[in-house]
Structure formats: C-alpha cells, structure tokens
Amino acid sequence: MHLMATYGLMEAARETTRRMGVAAQMIGASPLFSTFPTPGSKILSAWGEVTERSCARMSVKPDWGITDLVGKRGANYKVKTEVILSRAFGDLIYFNVQGRRAQKRKILLVAPLSGHYATLLRATVLSLLPDADIYITDWHNARDIPTSEGTFDIEDYTLYLADFMRHLGGNIHVIAVCQPGPLALAATAYLAEEAPDVQPRSLTLIGSPIDPGAAATEVTDFGDRVRMDQLEMGMIQRVSPAHRGAGRAVYPGLLQLSSFIAMNAQTHAKAFHEQICKVSRGEVKSGDKHNKFYDEYLAVMDMPAEFYLSTVERIFKDHEIARNDFYVKGKRLDFGKIERTAVMTVEGVEDDITAPGQCVAALDLCTGISDEKKMTHVEPGAGHYGIFAGSSWRENIRPRVLSFIDAQE
8 A cells, every 4th residue: 555644553553452451451450440359350451461461562672582591511601692794674693602612513593584573583593502603684674774775675685695694604504494495595596606615504494485386375375366466555555754764665564463363363362362361360470371472473573565575476476486597686596506505404294384395395406416415304293383493393303403414514
C-alpha cells in the first residue's frame, strides 16, 4: 500500500492493546478487587500482564544477554559483545571471551533477515561459544535506517556477507541458518572467483531454501501462488515519521509476525490461554519457559522492501539459486567454481518451513567440490526451530557440525 498511515495504524493498534493490558492490571489490583478478590479479577489482571508484556516486546530489540561463560575446566570468563565491522544495514559482531586464548575453530553465524533479530540465534551462539570463537551478522531494523542510505536487496546482502567473510580471512567456517543459506552459498561462489584466498573452509547450511521447488510447504505454495504486484500492494508500507527511516519502504515486522502466528494459530492461542491461567494462579516464576520463548518470538523488525520482494521473486518464484543462474551487480555467479570450501547441509524431517530436499540441493550445485568435502544430515523428529536451537541441535546436530568443521582443518 506504500502508506505511512497504514504503518502508523499498526503501531497504534499495538500500543493501544499494550495500554489495555496495563489498564487491566490496574483494575485487577484496585482496592475494590484486592479487598474482595474473585477469580474474575485475577483472570483480568493476568490477561493484562500477559498482554502488556507481549505487546511491549514487539517494539524492542532483545539484548544478547551473554555476559559469562564457564570454560571446560571450570574457569569463568566474561563475554563482551563487540561490533567489529559496521555497515548501514547490518553489523558483524564478535563475542569476545575475555582472557581465553584464541580457539582453533572460528565460526561465522549468518542470521536470517526474516522479521526477527539475530538474537533468535542466542541459544545457537551459547551452544557453540565454549568450543569456538563466534562471530554473527546482526541485521538492523529497516525502520531505523534513513532513506539516504539507499536500498538493500538480496544482491546487497550477498556482498555484505562476502565483505564479512573477507574481513575474517580464509580460515573461517560459516554456518547459515534458514533463509540466508542461498545467499551464503552465493557469497562463497563470489569469493571463489573474486578472492579465492579468503573463501571459507566450510559452509554449513541449516534448513535453507536452496531449491524451494524440491519439496512443497505453505511457504513455497504462497510464493508460487501470489503475484508480485499483489505482494507489493498488500505487504509493503512506508515507515511513519516517528522513526529515523521515515519514508522507507518496508515489509513491517508486525505484518510478518501476524503471518508467523497465523501458520500455527491454535498452538499459539493455547499457549497464551495456559499462560494467563498460570499467571492468575501465581505459578509463573523467573525464567518461565513461555516468557523466555515469546519474549524473543514476538520481538520483530522491519525488512527493507527490496530485500523482501527480491527474495520472493528471485529465490522462491524464479529459483535463480536452484538453477545456478544468480547474478550480483551484473555478474553471474557459478556454484561450480566453489572448490576449496567444504559444504554440509542439515534438514529436519518435521520441518514445515524448509522441507527436506530443499537444502540438500546445494550439494548437487557444487560440482567443483569432491564427495569427500560434502556431507548431509537429516534429523528425525526435528522441526525448523529444533535443527538450530532445540535438543536435536544440541545433542545430535551440533556434534556433527563441529566434527565436519574439524575435518576441514
């Protein structure tokens, strides 16, 4: 719709709902109800608490919250999050474990630019940090980027990744989670021709849509069904004057969040109903699982419109990566030119976002890599989130990924 008014209306609806939550808590805690407590007043107050917390989280970037690390021998290290390369649309972050010697493994985590902040990979970072020096891409909320910084599409994203890899040098191991997988593969192909000495030693693709046509999901069905003009008219809005990026065309995070929730509406409704009941009974304590998950899940950011639209059109509709026909600034990349970088793919049997078959397609594209430098793993019983942050990741996938990395040293 390209309207600032529409963007502002969504934000106004969120803030109004948050204030309703605050009001409900105040009413539930009023002298009248506190003197004569009833189940109804407790439910009202609990609804207000859950609602206020949820709506407040939607507009705030979560903290990394990684301040300490216990070493293998029990030593306690302080962790400092440092920006080592800053760009208009995203930074390269380093988790500096102070006082610890440099680790043999040097890993770059490529976070998605898909509506959530990079902090969605906090658990992944925590699981890898004891065994490696960890870097991560930290994409910025598009609503905070002035229009003077220009546009940002999937070609720009690819060049950002190439710059980050170049900055870290050729002994880096890259792990791309979900959406950025195709572009991490493209950045590797770009370096294979432009700067072969700084190609990563390995590239692990986790639940990535390399070939969306290989296995249908709701996401791929949507990409096939929707027309680009419909998508642009229905999904793209302009940032309101309240933000630094006023006037920038974006795919709003709140709109993306509504799509996420709609995919599993009953599951989310049940989770919030149960949480309200728990709060009303006073059963919620510090570190509550519901709050821990939804504090991150509900924190959303706006995507540059060009990035969102080019992702749908070129990755999901035209299958440019799958066809080995992807161009960056007029230059065609050839995945067959990747020879030095070993490639591993990880898929989950129960993944309903990137179904098995979509990610492993990368191995067939990389014709210049010997079979000894290729590996694939399909995790039984794991959904999309589980293959990079759940017990399946911690117990089965992480050890395999680290072994694969070590094999390339």
